Amino acid sequence: ICRDMEDESEPDKLKLSDDNVPPREEKSLSVLDLPLEMNTRIIEKLDFPTRLALRKSCQRLYSAEASAKMNIAELLIYRTSNDNYALVVKDKLSDTLKIVRIVEGVPITQSMHKNNPSFIRMMKDFRETDYQEYETPLGELATTIQDHLNRSTVDSIDINGFLCSDSSMTQLCGLMRDKPIHSLLLQSTFSTTSDDRLFELIFCCPKLRSAILAMHRCTPKDIVVEKEFLLLATSRLETLIVQSCVLNGTYSTDDSVVDDDLLIRLLSAQCSHLELFYYLPLLTAEGIFAAIKLIAKSDWFTVEFKAYIRSELIGSVVRLLLTEDNFTGRQISITMRMVNVVSSDEVILDSNVKVRVTEHSLDYSKIVIRKEPASKATPIIMAKPRIVITI
């Protein structure tokens, strides 16, 4: 038999028809005839409950399941007390959650649906635990984390309530190295001597796009993160959120490294979502204004920047915005709200750039600059600037 499968006039088109399928030779195939690699490939597309059912089907598929990667959307680790912790595994392919609680050294494992009220309560308790009371090095948990990272493809990992010393950070880098993790949340107390390990952590995961660092430094060094770290992290990540667990008036200007020049450099980098949720007293009104203009001109689809700035700058920033030629005559709306002692200003520039300033105290205010895709923005049809003040 020799035939040309393609008509020269229409070389690559075949019709979908039952008639095209010749009879198959007599040989009964089974899923067990497929190579083990194919079995695992199929199993990797199954959700948790199906995989567990499959394990009971036969010896071969039991073994295949054991070697198939699990798909984990989120791996969350919480320190719940001095000796106890909880690990929550969210299945990527179903709404099933695996919860492991270590109580007095004994693991208690159960599964729940993500909407189960018990689970919602449990997560609330985990999040509200004052982890600073339970500063514990990562060491004892390394095996548990490694087991999950080796057995699974984990998209996101959240580690809450651990003391990040130089040694535990080195350990964490080792665990996460070359893993396809997209997102990292680290809510921890840092006793590290520098940001080198933090930097290594971000660069050791090639697919990491987002890092959320909720940090508290328990060292004499009050700087939340160093300049070099910020520059390198924003050149590597799409989202960088740094939150200081301490936000009060005790910061002096020496505590911050973020000045106008650095802010512009950070906003000019790869990162399209930057939050520095700590006090940046070195920023001036001119620097913030330049940052707003930079974001407005940005080619990124969505850009967001949040930070805490000096409250005394708000008036100057708003004045600069209203007098800027590029913005005058376009759609500008300022809304000021007073809620107890908190006021909030919102400036909408060019219909898709929004600036919101919320005064938290006489010392510091939160500023949010956001540029959204034009299609999502609220259209404002006005020829002249409009100022609305609501008190």
Place this chain on the structure above:
Amino acid sequence: RIYPLMRVTLTTSDGASVTVSRQLTKHSGFIEKAITDMAVDDNAVPLSAVAVDVDDATLKLVIEWLTEHRDDALPYPEKTDEERRADDIPAWDQAFVQKWDTKEDQQQTLYAVITAADKLDIKGLLDMTCKTLANKINGKTVEEMREILQLECDFTEEELAEIRKENAWCEN
């Protein structure tokens, strides 16, 4: 550069020969490697025959799929989030597989095409057929799975009890 009119003749495990364009075979890592190894002039029409360990019936299905996907980007993307999902099979591919439902040996056809896609190193087809099989068993009980996959339980009662114990966290 692959010229669409270049031809390659494939000889099947059951003695048939099929001639197809290089535009289709470029999606098969196995065939492309065989052609490279032969070091023949790419302009030869047709190229020397490449033997494939796939029967004629299955190869015809493979070529039908390749014809539809001839313009797919190469190389096939590395394992992504999407690849791990099983509910995103394109409509044409779904129709292509559903067509086999009219055959008594639908499951057999699926296994044969998975095996062929593996042997010929056609990543897109392999991924799609694995997803199809995964969809057939996702959400099923062990009894339903055994029926669909025609499996016999080869565990002892003790082994089953041990697995139930291992699975207890989810089954309770």
